[in-house]
Amino acid sequence: MADEAKPDRIKVDAAQLTIGMYVVELDRPWTDTTFLFQGFRIRQQLDIRLLQEVCSYVWVDARQSVTVHDQVTANIAQPEALQPAIAKVDFNLEMLQAAPTWSAARDESLRILQAVKLGQELDVEAVKAVIKDCVESILRNPAAMLWLARIKNSDEYTAEHSLRVSILSIALAKELGLPVYQLEQIGVCGMLHDVGKIKVPNEILNKPGALTAEELCIMQSHAAEGRKLLMSNQQVTAATVDVAYSHHERLDGQGYPRGLDASKIPYFAKIIAVADSYDAINSDRVYSKGKSSLESLRILLEAVNSHFDEEIVGCFIRMVGIYPPGEIVELTNGEVGIIIGCPPGNKLKPRVLRVLDGQKQPCKESIIDLGKTAKDPSGKPYRIHEGHSGGACGIDIEAYRRKGLVIPNTL
Numbered sequence: 001m002a003d004e005a006k007p008d009r010i011k012v013d014a015a016q017l018t019i020g021m022y023v024v025e026l027d028r029p030w031t032d033t034t035f036l037f038q039g040f041r042i043r044q045q046l047d048i049r050l051l052q053e054v055c056s057y058v059w060v061d062a063r064q065s066v067t068v069h070d071q072v073t074a075n076i077a078q079p080e081a082l083q084p085a086i087a088k089v090d091f092n093l094e095m096l097q098a099a100p101t102w103s104a105a106r107d108e109s110l111r112i113l114q115a116v117k118l119g120q121e122l123d124v125e126a127v128k129a130v131i132k133d134c135v136e137s138i139l140r141n142p143a144a145m146l147w148l149a150r151i152k153n154s155d156e157y158t159a160e161h162s163l164r165v166s167i168l169s170i171a172l173a174k175e176l177g178l179p180v181y182q183l184e185q186i187g188v189c190g191m192l193h194d195v196g197k198i199k200v201p202n203e204i205l206n207k208p209g210a211l212t213a214e215e216l217c218i219m220q221s222h223a224a225e226g227r228k229l230l231m232s233n234q235q236v237t238a239a240t241v242d243v244a245y246s247h248h249e250r251l252d253g254q255g256y257p258r259g260l261d262a263s264k265i266p267y268f269a270k271i272i273a274v275a276d277s278y279d280a281i282n283s284d285r286v287y288s289k290g291k292s293s294l295e296s297l298r299i300l301l302e303a304v305n306s307h308f309d310e311e312i313v314g315c316f317i318r319m320v321g322i323y324p325p326g327e328i329v330e331l332t333n334g335e336v337g338i339i340i341g342c343p344p345g346n347k348l349k350p351r352v353l354r355v356l357d358g359q360k361q362p363c364k365e366s367i368i369d370l371g372k373t374a375k376d377p378s379g380k381p382y383r384i385h386e387g388h389s390g391g392a393c394g395i396d397i398e399a400y401r402r403k404g405l406v407i408p409n410t411l
Contacts, residue, residue, distance in 0.1 A: 008063045014052045017042060022064035027057050032348050046304060049314040053322065054348055089140040091147075095401070098137045098144035105130040105166075109159040109191060116198040116229060124188075124235035131187035135170055135180065142171045143325070150326040151398050152283055152390045158197055158205075161279055166190030168275035168316075175319045176271070176312070186268050189243040192236070193272050196226025196244060208286045220256045223248055242266045247273050252306045262309075270309045274300060274316050277308070282389055292387025293320060293327050323350040326397045328388040331368075333376045334358035336393050338400060343371050352382075353405065360393055 009024065017023075022041045026033065033054050041064070042048055051058060108130045115122055138145050149164045169190040170183050178186070197205060200222050204215050211219060226244035230236045246269035249255035251262040281296040291299070297317050304310045323329070327339040329352060337352035349371035357363040368374045374382045390397070 008061055009059050010062055011057055012060050013057050014055045017048045017051060017058070017060075019043065019045070019048070021060045023051065023058050024061045024064075025059035026051075027055050028348075044310060046301070046310050046314040049318050053318060091141055091143045094137060094141040094144040095147070097140075098148060101130070101133045101137050102145065102148045102163075105134055105163055105191075106156075106160060109163045110156065112162075112191065112195065113159055113198060116195055122192075122195075122230075122233050122236070124233060127188055127191055128184065131166065131170075131191060132184055134167060135183045135187055138167070138170050138174060138183070139180070142174065142319075146171060146320075146324070147326050147401070148398075149279075150324075150390050157283065157285070158194060161283065162191050162194050164279045165193060165272060165275045168279060169271050172271055172275060172312070172316050172319055175315045185237065185239055186271060188237075189240050189268050189272055190275065192226070192230060192240055193243050193247050193276065194222065194226065195229055196222035196224070199225040199229075206286050220248070223257050239266070239268055243269045243272050247276055249273075250307045251309065255307075270312055274308050274312050277303075278316065278320075284389060284391070290389030292329075292389060293324055294322055294387050297322070322347055323384070323387070326390075328390070328392045328395050328397070330385045330388065331376070332383045332385045333378065333380065334360070334385075335363075335376070336360060336388075336395070337368065338395065338397055338405075340367070340405065343369075350384075352384075353400070355395060355400070356393055 012021065019042050022039070024039050040047075042051075108126055112122060112127065134145060145167050149167045152164075153160055166187045167190070170187045173183050173186045200219055204211065204218055207215065223245050227241055230241045230244055243266065245257070246260065246266055249258065249260045249265045249269065251265070253259050253261045278296050278300060281299055282290050282293060284290040297320065300308060300313050300316065304313050321342070323339045323342060325339055325341055328336065329339060330336050331352070331354075335354050335358050336356035337354040339350045340353050342348075342350040349369075352368045352370065354363065354366050354368055368382050370382055370384070376382055
């Protein structure tokens with residue numbers, strides 16, 4: 001670790017980091033983090049959020065920082081009080097209410113698509129009612145709904161995708177500090193953002209190979225088709241129409257259908273775009289296998305300021321976490337398990353419920369705490385080799401929860 005006695009090296013609480021500081025040392029080995037460079041200047045808020053995700057404190061070199069020594073020292077001397085978000089209801093208790101709420105919302109999402117197929121008018125009040133229940137659950141403890149959002153049925157992708165985007169967007173909007181009434185609004189936006197896909201032929205939606213230029217044009221028409229469908233319903237708000245029309249716009253003006261620049265993209269559409277892309281990347285489709293949560297977050301991060309808003313992506317990463325509960329991971333010895341939580345201050349060393357042995361066969365379940373240098377049968381330390389998308393290796397995470405798997409009260 002860095003020598004705290006050196007006058008130019010200052011120990012800084014992660015909560016007090018600011019843009020311009022030059023980070024030279026972490027409170028853990030660089031190899032235990034996802035940072036590519038061992039020493040770098042903080043250039044944006046996203047750098048700060050990523051450091052806060054894995055570190056309690058770091059060391060800063062005042063000489064290489066763009067801020068002067070006194071300014072750095074002042075930031076440390078006057079820390080701001082940061083209040084952690086604490087769930088109002090225990091996860092396992094909230095799940096008793098969240099599960100039927102999720103089921104009702106899923107049924108409503110299926111009804112929406114069926115109504116559009118049959119040319120019937122959308123029952124927007126019914127959508128608002130189920131979303132209100134989802135918001136109330138997320139306000140009590142978002143971990144329950146976010147856990148349920150990890151359970152995926154590929155046969156009902158469009159309906160479940162819309163619900164998952166709704167849940168992710170509500171939780172993200174909550175993290176961004178939006179008021180409750182806007183959480184309900186954005187939840188409805190999420191449920192209806194892809195309604196225009198009903199107008200896209202299934203052979204294009206589910207094509208396993210690359211789309212032709214003509215097919216791509218038809219696929220992209222779902223934004224305009226969604227706008228048209230929603231505008232015909234007087235119960236639908238302008239914000240919901242805007243999101244359906246604008247959630248594929250990009251900050252660099254290269255999105256569709258209008259090529260809007262960043263200043264003209266509605267804020268709700270920017271939020272929905274992040275949740276929509278994350279779930280699409282993280283889900284199995286006929287043309288691609290879903291990626292792990294960590295890889296999905298990396299892809300979002302790489303698209304910051306071209307596709308996505310930096311603040312929104314940073315908040316989303318902090319909300320989801322690098323190893324969220326319910327993530328399926330393969331360890332370095334080939335064993336497979338389910339992430340069940342991370343100890344405070346060590347989000348890179350989660351606790352894992354081992355469920356498959358090195359040959360991917362069911363084994364006696366046991367908890368492996370990677371934060372305590374647990375060792376495998378050969379005496380080597382357990383490490384995570386890679387993450388997998390939901391349902392990998394035939395593992396049903398919800399079945400384990402129903403069997404009595406206890407999920408910590410943090411997410």
